[in-house]
Amino acid sequence: MTQNSVPGMEASAVSILKRAVELDNNSRFQEAIVCYQEGIQLLLDVLKAVKDESKKTHYREKIKCYMERAEQIKSHLVQEKEVGKYHEQIKIAEDATGFSYETLFKPYISQVLTEVWVQDPYIRYTHQLYNFLRFCEMLLKGPCKVKNIHLLTSKDDGENSFQQASALTELKQSLQTHGVMLDIQFSSTIHDREIRFNNGWIVKIGRGLDYFKKPKARFQKCLLFRFAIGYWDYDLRQCQETTVDIFHTKHTKTI
Template sequence: MSSALRAKELLIRAVECDQIGRILEAQTLYQDGIAQLMGFVNGEPDENKRKGFLTRIKEYMDRADAIKARVNGKLMLGKVVSHICIEDNDIGYDYDDIFGQFMDDKTIEILLEEPYMTQNYQYQNLVRFLELTAVKCKNMKYFRLVTKEDTKNLDQQKTNIGQIKADLERRNITCCVKYEESLHDRRIYLSNGYIIKIGRGLHFYKASNPVYSIGLVNYKFRKCHKTDVDIWSNSNS
């Protein structure tokens, strides 16, 4: 498929997602479509055609910027509806207990900002979160993970995340992974209007000790590191 046709396909899908409220997916599609179209335009010898394409690109860039502003607004605004203070060595806090009640059939998109995704237990925590999503969010269509690159073992990181991405896509959930080295926030945006902010992100559980003891599988019995959890509600979502 030529870059022009690929760009057209991506941008048509972006507009469709934009119109039905799947703004996270639309944002990614606009960005990818614009990049494809720019690559095509740079090789276009006809000056008039190139100007026409650049005009269209500007229109799509404006749409993408508007969506970015909407996403950022949803992440920044709202009010706290739940606050949980987890003390060191506390037990009884699995993901379902903490925020499962805020995940529902209206959640069609999720953005997870989790800086650290390099260790086996961190991938396992991600899978546990997605398992809860599969139970609670029956209409889930799009998942975006934003994390940092594993500079020590990048190939293994991409293999592990690639397996998770492929499994989601087999379940008809589009998955997008973005790497941002400056990322430090840990938060989960649900498209039904809730934002979950956890001081330690998903990784607030201590290792099961000894390994084969109660808590190995059921995290309700896992000891926790000290952290705070705030659930925000954005009434405009």
């Protein structure tokens, strides 16, 4: 890293650490840790590049302060997990952005994660099937080694029944080529939405995986909105209002 790149790196660190403090103050501890870690790493990179000793001292003090807070949060979370009382709530506002599956689930996907249970009655229509596909892709790109994904959803008995069956079959075959087994079960009575990870995390989303709005396009007759911002990058797509509850338990049960 050159001296010229230091201001940009420092600005990025400040922005991320400011976000970490906001999350921390709102008791969104797991997300705060991720931001603290990213911001601290950026400051460490800046520290290596600067020559001024007074600035080095300043950065060292900041890094120490943020590291101590991150460790305090980690200790708190470990305590909460041990007694099975961890609970974090995220409220996604109407039209909010920045809540892709990667962003929302990243803090809870660890290297020991190997199995996932998804209970969502609405994996039927085209956009819902694509949502589930992107959720699976997110798992494959994560640090985890997922080997089994279980989906419990409702069967579409209407005109979309063939599309639902063929899409899920194709996805199952595709996942197999990546060493992942997809188990699909149907129920006509399920209503609740829930995602369970075998590393102990449980995520309940009021709207399930279908909390995104259609991307805005100038020509509303455009069926797929492929050339509208937010079509591919879900972090840029507006959301519908919903609540996300995250729990941790040492005794996770399968669905």
